Amino acid sequence: MKKFIKRFNYTLFDVAAGPMLLIIFGIPVLIVITIIIIVVIAVMLIKKAVKETKAYNKANTEKPHDDKYDDKQDL
């Protein structure tokens, strides 16, 4: 482990300005990514809801099977 760490130039990890940059750019980017994820999940919910609505409409518009009518037709 020590050997592995020694290979790195420690000055690269001198990130005093890092957190500030993270606050200025990182959080807004994170928020935008969050909103994109929310929109994607919402689209998936829309697909599910549309499927449900179509199934509901289909079930309500289909005529119920009438045995009497069928018997008469056969005669």
Place this chain on the structure above:
Amino acid sequence: MKLSLVTYTFSHFCVDFACFFMLFHSFKPSGSTLETVALGFLIYNVIAFGLQPFIGFFCDKRKDVPIAVVGCGVLIPGLILSSVHWSSLIICALGNACFHVGGGIDSLRHAKGKMSRSGVFVSAGALGVSLGTLVGQNKSIPLLIPVLLVAFCGILIIYFTRSKDINSVHIPIDHATVHLSYFMVLFLGLIAVVIRSYVGSVIPIDWKTTTVLMLIPSIGACIGKASGGYLADWLGARTVGTVSLLASIPFLCFGYYDPIYCTIGIILFNITMPIMLCAVASKLPQNLGLAFGLTTLALLCGNVPTFFYALSRSVTPLIMSVFIIASAYCIFISTINKKGEIKHEEIYKTF
């Protein structure tokens, strides 16, 4: 039914008042920099608007959950914890989201195929936001007032919205065109909402210099939203939506510097709000909570760019007019006029 509309409309005013009271009374003064405050407001919007589709979808599956009361219940500890600024902000935003979904579902479910009810319900929010902003800046007013208001609203909702309403029959009406697919109508409807949200956020209102003038735009938005539903029921969704948007262009784009012209523009511009909500809901009649939530998510999507990028004053009128025309076109092709074609009252009696 009318009593529940009054209850929810009053509660909508109180909930938005309480949330913005907290934001300006406790959160804003705590922010070390303007960026932190803006970030807080953005996170509040993301939670309050962005979570509504999911809460709505959950409520569509579990119709027995009194989500508006839950919203009030969540809001109270959020307000009490206002000294813990970020936690308070997140809890209040959650409570706000829950309440809005509950009120939105109620306004759509009991609308009897009309748009006026949802317009009236949503209209009160604009007033609550601006009054909460104004009153919240006054340090002498105690936080106990919004806490008591929200608690009172929770009790009102429990008392005046009966449990049997949960199973009442929703009568959908197709405000949306049948010639386009479900997804196309939803896409166009939500794009119109995104544009309305963005344009509403970038209108340059420099004349808001006094307390009274600060209230005028929100009063205009309130009048527009409330009257939009009634006008659309009377004259047809497509006619009212398209004409009002096109009529708002000269007032908003060329008269924004004048309080009277700008307010007329804001009224005309907000008329479309209940129309688009009902158009989206009419395509998702089994998922009214999701439909309401999708419109708030669209509001968020339109609002977010204004946090990151400010338009230059010289191009704002041009961009506004182009966007409003695009929005009017979306409404024109995605909605229909259906005044007097279905006698909703008669249908309702048969259930």
